[in-house]
Structure formats: structure tokens, C-alpha cells
Amino acid sequence: MHFKFTKILTLLFLFLLAPANGCSGISSTAASSVEEYSCTAKTRMSRIPSTPDITLSTSRCEDYVFKKEKLSQAINLFVLEYSESFKIDKDLVWAMLHRLHIEVSAIPRTVDLAYDTHGKLVKNPAVSGLALSPKHIWVEIKTSQIWSTSLAHELVHVIIWTSNFGVHGDPDHEGDQFSGWTPKHTKFIREFNKILLDYEI
Numbered sequence: 001m002h003f004k005f006t007k008i009l010t011l012l013f014l015f016l017l018a019p020a021n022g023c024s025g026i027s028s029t030a031a032s033s034v035e036e037y038s039c040t041a042k043t044r045m046s047r048i049p050s051t052p053d054i055t056l057s058t059s060r061c062e063d064y065v066f067k068k069e070k071l072s073q074a075i076n077l078f079v080l081e082y083s084e085s086f087k088i089d090k091d092l093v094w095a096m097l098h099r100l101h102i103e104v105s106a107i108p109r110t111v112d113l114a115y116d117t118h119g120k121l122v123k124n125p126a127v128s129g130l131a132l133s134p135k136h137i138w139v140e141i142k143t144s145q146i147w148s149t150s151l152a153h154e155l156v157h158v159i160i161w162t163s164n165f166g167v168h169g170d171p172d173h174e175g176d177q178f179s180g181w182t183p184k185h186t187k188f189i190r191e192f193n194k195i196l197l198d199y200e201i
């Protein structure tokens with residue numbers, strides 16, 4: 001899980017979403033990785049190109065969604081960087097993401113209990129991402145770009161979960177109740193999101 005560390009990003013997101021003075025909103029800018037979605041206009045689930053059957057859907061019928069091409073770029077960069085940082089063969093990283101389903105929404109969620117990065121248990125936190133199973137993650141869309149979301153954080157949970165043969169995805173992160181997540185993972189996510197930012201993804 002990934003905590004919503006500030007309301008400012010949400011407010012920025014809402015600002016970016018608000019069409020004003022004839023501007024058609026976030027989907028009109030070249031750098032936007034997000035577009036409006038309506039389930040009446042398209043099929044509910046889409047396949048992400050250049051990935052091993054990774055699929056994408058929204059939580060709600062009227063919602064926002066990552067552009068497929070941008071999400072594909074983000075995941076391809078993630079696999080490359082993760083493979084290099086953790087000295088794992090790229091094909092193995094891809095295998096761990098095989099048939100992953102990514103659900104997204106502009107609306108945040110709350111859960112009963114969650115761990116923060118340091119392994120501290122928190123009651124009823126608002127979360128901006130969830131690893132629901134080794135094959136299903138949920139990511140809140142916060143701004144018009146992917147770097148500001150918990151995508152990389154949830155992908156790391158998926159990799160740890162799959163490496164643990166499906167036992168757990170290390171929900172307490174750097175805490176000591178579950179194993180797998182190290183400070184190196186936290187640092188990797190921070191640096192990887194900077195790379196996405198540089199690519200305007």
C-alpha cells in the first residue's frame with residue numbers, strides 16, 4: 001500500500017482535470033499520460049501493448065485512465081530499471097508481471113488497516129494504491145502523469161509477492177513482520193519515479 005502523503009497532489013489533479021475557458025482538459029496536452037474514460041464508449045478492459053498480457057481497467061464507469069501507450073512505456077522502463085538495479089534477468093521480471101491486471105481510478109480508497117513504509121500499522125488510512133493479489137493491483141490516478149502514482153510501488157509488491165511463491169507481498173514494507181521489502185526497494189521507487197518524470201510519463 002502506498003499512503004497519500006499530501007492533499008496537494010489531489011488538488012493539483014482536480015485543477016488539471018477542470019476544463020476552463022475552452023481548454024479541453026488534461027487529455028489535450030502532449031505530456032498527459034491520462035485520459036477521460038467512459039465505459040459506454042469503449043470496452044471495459046484493455047490489453048497493454050508490448051507487455052505479456054497485462055490488462056487495464058477503471059474502478060468506475062465514468063473515470064480517468066492511463067493512456068495505454070504511456071502505461072506501456074512506464075512498465076517497460078520499470079522492467080529495465082528493476083532488472084538492472086536488482087540484477088535479475090529482464091525476462092524473469094516480465095514473467096513475474098505476466099497477466100497482471102491494473103485497475104485505476106481518480107477516486108481514492110480507504111482501508112481498515114495498512115502499514116506505512118516503516119512497517120507501522122495505521123487505522124483507516126486513505127490509500128493511493130493497493131496490491132490486492134500477485135495478479136491484481138489498484139492505483140489511484142493523482143495528476144496527469146504516472147510518476148506521481150503508486151504504480152511502481154505496487155509493481156514492487158507484485159514482484160515480492162511472486163518471488164515469495166504467492167505467500168505475501170510484504171505488506172509492512174521495511175517493517176520486520178514480513179520479509180522481502182528493503183530500503184533499496186524504497187529508494188528504487190523514488191529514483192524510478194524521477195526517471196518517469198524526466199520522460200514526462
Ligand SMILES: [Zn+2]
Binds near residue numbers: 157173
Ligand atoms: Zn505498499
